[in-house]
Amino acid sequence: MATLRDSLGDFVDGVDGLFLFSPSAAYYERFADADVPRVVVADENDVGAESFVELPLEFDNVRDRLRFGVEGAMEHGFVAAGDTVACVISVFEGGGDADSLVRVRVDEAMRSGIYDLFTDSRAEPGVIRDVFEVAIDLGKKGQKGKPVGALFVVGDAGKVMNKSRPLSYNPFEKSHVHVGDPIVNVMLKEFSRLDGAFIVSDSGKIVSAYRYLEPSAEGVDIPKGLGARHMAGGAITRDTNAIAIVLSESDGMVRAFKGGTLILEIDPEGY
Numbered sequence: 001m002a003t004l005r006d007s008l009g010d011f012v013d014g015v016d017g018l019f020l021f022s023p024s025a026a027y028y029e030r031f032a033d034a035d036v037p038r039v040v041v042a043d044e045n046d047v048g049a050e051s052f053v054e055l056p057l058e059f060d061n062v063r064d065r066l067r068f069g070v071e072g073a074m075e076h077g078f079v080a081a082g083d084t085v086a087c088v089i090s091v092f093e094g095g096g097d098a099d100s101l102v103r104v105r106v107d108e109a110m111r112s113g114i115y116d117l118f119t120d121s122r123a124e125p126g127v128i129r130d131v132f133e134v135a136i137d138l139g140k141k142g143q144k145g146k147p148v149g150a151l152f153v154v155g156d157a158g159k160v161m162n163k164s165r166p167l168s169y170n171p172f173e174k175s176h177v178h179v180g181d182p183i184v185n186v187m188l189k190e191f192s193r194l195d196g197a198f199i200v201s202d203s204g205k206i207v208s209a210y211r212y213l214e215p216s217a218e219g220v221d222i223p224k225g226l227g228a229r230h231m232a233g234g235a236i237t238r239d240t241n242a243i244a245i246v247l248s249e250s251d252g253m254v255r256a257f258k259g260g261t262l263i264l265e266i267d268p269e270g271y
């Protein structure tokens with residue numbers, strides 16, 4: 001008769017790597033003698049891991065977090081398609097160290113583009129994260145309690161400006177304000193009541209509000225049911241090297257597009 005430990009030991013049989021998501025230093029040390037390489041996935045490399053994948057956003061959805069970590073590790077060459085890895089991760093918050101073990105088979109199809117979205121975009125990862133945060137926050141609270149939509153085009157701003165036109169005066173015309181600044185977040189939320197898109201530069205400068213995007217929609221494949229805002233947001237990312245972060249007024253979801261493709265869907269309520 002097998003004990004529970006014997007039976008569940010299969011879980012780590014033959015794994016090629018151990019992924020530790022946001023481990024404390026003590027927890028990381030516990031695995032110092034592990035007979036497989038350790039990969040740390042966290043917002044910062046506090047533990048000084050040799051193999052480290054930076055998590056730019058605390059993906060609340062565990063699947064997204066896992067996917068991000070695995071994709072990042074593939075990009076860094078820590079793992080490859082065909083490998084199997086054991087991921088130690090927290091599903092529930094506040095529990096201190098990780099509470100779950102997930103066995104993941106690394107395969108090419110796992111590359112959703114999440115990792116690329118942050119690390120392989122023209123815009124700085126911190127800028128992308130800050131825009132996500134504004135969009136998520138806006139999605140959670142709405143505008144004075146009412147659902148609101150918003151469209152942020154991030155990076156490659158010169159080209160994006162050339163493929164769009166103003167719907168109204170640009171309140172950011174002569175200003176040098178950046179996303180992430182608390183005052184700016186209030187402004188962005190205020191202006192999101194009005195039409196059009198926000199254009200943000202690679203370094204996070206808000207270049208314009210109220211832009212009507214005029215990309216060619218040719219070859220853009222976005223899910224049916226999404227309207228003009230999403231189409232325009234998706235299409236501009238095919239025409240330029242920008243990414244688009246779209247908050248839907250109708251279903252409340254935050255979506256990210258890159259290269260004309262929907263990469264990521266986040267439910268702000270989960271954050």
Ligand SMILES: Nc1ncnc2c1ncn2[C@@H]1O[C@H](COP(=O)(O)OP(=O)(O)OP(=O)(O)O)[C@@H](O)[C@H]1O
Binds near residue numbers: 229
């Ligand atoms: N080409 C565009 N460029 C910039 N903004 C646009 C463009 N097309 C639509 N919008 C903005 O999107 C708003 C909503 O349009 P629409 O309902 O068709 O989009 P949607 O994709 O269904 O988004 P939602 O889910 O928020 O309703 C418009 O009022 C307008 O502000």
Ligand SMILES: [Mn+2]
Binds near residue numbers: 227228250
């Ligand atoms: Mn709509």
